[in-house]
Amino acid sequence: MHVLLDARPILAAKTGDRSYWLGLARALPLARPDWRFTIALDGPPEPGLLPDLPNLDVAVAERPRGRLWPLVALPRLARELAVDLVALQYVAPPYLPCPYVTSIHDISFQVYPRTFTWFDGTWLRRLVPPSARRAAGVLAISQATRADLLRWYGLPPARVHYVGIGLDPAYSPEADPAPVRARLDLPPRYLLSVGVLQPRKNLTGLLAAYHQARTAHGLRDPLLVVGKTGWLAEPIFAQARALGLEDSVRFLGYVDDADLPGLYAGALLTLYPSLYEGFGLPPLESLACGTPVVVSTTPALAETAGPVAPTLPARDTAAWARMMARLAG
Template identity: 40%
Template sequence: MKQNGSAVSHQDGSGAGILVNTRILHAKVSGAQRYLNEILSRLGPHEAIAPASVATGMRGHLWEQGRLAVHRPRSVLWSPANTGPVLRRRQVVTIHDMSPVDHPEWFTPRFAAWYKMIVLRVARRAARVMTVSHFSAGRIAALSGRPLDSIDVAHLGADPRFYGASPEAARARYDLVDRPYVLIIGTLEPRKNLRRAIEAWRIAQPKLGPDVVLAIGGGLSNQRIFKEAALGQDVPNVRLLGYVDDDLLPGLYAGASAFLYPSVYEGFGLPPLEALAAGAPVVTSRDTAMAEIVGPAAILIDPHDPKAIAEGVIQAVTDTAATRALRDAGWARARGFTWDSCTEGLRRALRAAAEE
């Protein structure tokens, strides 16, 4: 254990000489943590390095720009969560999306300014940039000036545990036994569009019957980063589930009458893919990366129009023939996205960085 950082070596598989920035792993599992964990389990030999004590916010960024920047400088560093040491060229950085640069109004001014300053510099300087969709690749190139052909795209994967999941435990845990539910998984970040989702639910719920509930899973957004995004006044049949245990997530998807993901901006959108794998009919935005990921296997809606969102939900819940078709298409679509393929994409980028 080092005074200002801890490092753990792993010596199996392929990928020797790789240093991995794991400072985000102290947080609860969300998209970035799942991405990192899935790849680490497949990557092969690497050294994982993180601050010796939990370092969030500016403390974490300062560790990243200082101590991490000079640790084992001849090794190729992989920074998996949008930022990395600006001074270190010998690295691959995964930038999931450019939302704080595209939409700084969704974030606190301090965070948006810091993110823009660091990420654009890292994007220009790193030996290779990874991202998770062609949409994000285009935005990174447009905003940073980095050539598009030097940005590597590797889609995320759907873990096998989402296929064939049983909903019983999740239904029991969240008091949803014998209650049909439309599921939303996300935070209260402005881009997740929960305000319009609630407006859409006001329209849809009377047409779905008194037993159908809107179940919203996920913690509150970090107010140091995201501006307040309240749900507004009480509406009928809405249940806030809080943070959903990762072990129960597949079953919660599997039991849903529909999964609603009306986000207005995503670099990938892992929850819709996982919902497809679990067999839930998916209603999601046609904007940014979502259509790229779900293809024809979901109902695509205009996320800025509550009426369009409501119509998508009503179709998914009440149209039995459409629901069967969506389930079959969803399973087929999800099987084209694997963590093995995602990891191989990273390996190619690491090899290219090592050769520069």
């Protein structure tokens, strides 16, 4: 069996997609040494990113870029390499010379369309449903996502598989906060938020709750916001300015993978008030490093972190303010 993995997210900045595909690229060849795996990329990987294994190859096709790549370059690679199966995510090309499986992490573009730009949302709503219906199998990273796929797209249940994901071993109670604290000049006490800055993460709601925790409950610890700037992010920065939080909220932007365990380990508390998630890695990463989390009641977070973390309605500003002030001590 020869499997081609469209693993282009591993070349991007740290996101859940990158963690997912990097984990697959590293683990699958070890799990199935009798199979051959080829990692399809649109650029060369950095040295050491992928393991040196006899059944793992890399195929790079740098053109065309962007949204046309899976529609043009992926079928060409599948044909040239004569693979038996293609693994991709979300959008599949209209034609592939072999069966494919698609990973769909969430359908937020369907459930919360206003959290996407018009173009991105329309692209996904038009192309993901037929891609899922043509797939030999659909992989969902939570039972909540699987339920959404069945409910919204009417897919045959036998073809939609729940496949949970794990964590990098770097996220552990042994993570040392000292190096990243010194390098980024972090305060000794802080609250933490991790995730791409985009509307679905509900960071405007988090900032409102944090402001209320400071004004009504005496919270004095700063809030660090970690994550690359995504789409429709300007209201987040505007909210911080409007609430006068410039001195107490620090936007760190994207941080290296190696720094995240230390950031979690040094935090008092990690806050994750998302409106919707397909899984939600940051809460589990934080818990693995020994730092408590508060998550919203969205089904995927209640499934993955809810058993060991307080859950609150995402839009209940007063409840989030009280909880963060109480847990921060």
